[in-house]
Amino acid sequence: MLMKRDWVQIRARAIQLRAEGKSRMQIKDILGLTSNYQLTKVLWDTVPKESALRGSAKDDLRERARELRAQGRTYPEIAAELGVSKSSVSLWVRDLPREGRLSYEESRRRNDEGRRRYWAEEGARRRAEREDVRQRAQDEIGMLSYREILIAGAIAYWCEGAKNKPHRADNHVTFINSDPGLVLLFIRFLEVAGVPLESLYFRVHIHESADVEAAERYWLEMTGADRSQFRKTTLKRHNPATVRRNTGEDYRGCLRVDVRRGLETYKKIEGWALGTMVSARPTLDR
Known part of the structure; x- marks a missing residue:
């Protein structure tokens, strides 16, 4: 059980380590804490350094994710565009203010645009596949008697x-x-x-x-x-x-x-x- 005096000292040290960018596990080991409960208690109401949030993620992906989030894009949309997981997106942008729900018109516009892009690619693929089948079938006929x-x-x-x-x-x-x-x-x-x-x-x-x-x-x-x-x-x-x-x-x-x-x-x-x-x-x- 931590004494009140020890608690003040340990918390001050924890805040310092947090400001230096140390992770939770590093702080726990340095302070010799025996449980995650104690760790959470000494770190209560502290903000991790920015470098601790992004870990080893590429800075360009993180910055692009933040730009997209500022434009009102959703986590799934950002994750799909950048090719990363939604959890990574959440880690990178969770400190940004949350945008309100999109209007019905904007949602329809985005859905329509997504369908247009999909069918532009899928339509071309299907036409090419159909032409290939048609040509091979035509070649099977050859000259008629x-x-x-x-x-x-x-x-x-x-x-x-x-x-x-x-x-x-x-x-x-x-x-x-x-x-x-x-x-x-x-x-x-x-x-x-x-x-x-x-x-x-x-x-x-x-x-x-x-x-x-x-x-x-x-x-x-x-x-x-x-x-x-x-x-x-x-x-x-x-x-x-x-x-x-x-x-x-x-x-x-x-x-x-x-x-x-x-x-x-x-x-x-x-x-x-x-x-x-x-x-x-x-x-x-x-």
Whole structure:
């Protein structure tokens, strides 16, 4: 038990050691104290020297942490930016006055900015990954044989082309799509099927609010057909109340492809499509 006189002397010595920057454990050893309770008592209401707070931490990190804290940044935000633990941040900045809670608007702004930065990096990574997968898958296809073109074209037509109905058999070969790659595939398919480009006629379908002339030029150049093969463009009436996303310079409407006297061609397409679907059915013995 410390006597009152000893207590005054020991506390004075402890304050001196504290001012010199000694740590708690060093002070305890120098004064010969036997418990942390005694140590806490003699150091009560003293402030450690600044060097004791930061230990061996880098001064530039500590100063940057204090700057960020003065700007109102939270412990987790500072720790994430500097790559240190929250406990280190707390040790470096706990003597600074605590800022009040951020306003709702400021919190939203910071959250939005954080999401923007995240998706700027993550979006680029995902696009690169998607492009890599797409390219490798494209390379797996290689050049198609005539048979493979017939299969691909017949299925494309059965998905996107006009088909006979139980109540109406038109037997017309009519294909319409906005994807130029798919349109070119269909034209190539017809060529392999014995239908030359000269046996086709075309019609552009597009909203009246778009650049109609530019779209007509685009499809004419893309198909390589003669201008006489293009029928009058069909304009879709513009409804201002409708929020359309197919707008801008890349919007060129759809192209309709028709085969003149296409009865025999339709019959073949029907057979090729059905033959492909039957052959591709899963069986129990596979």
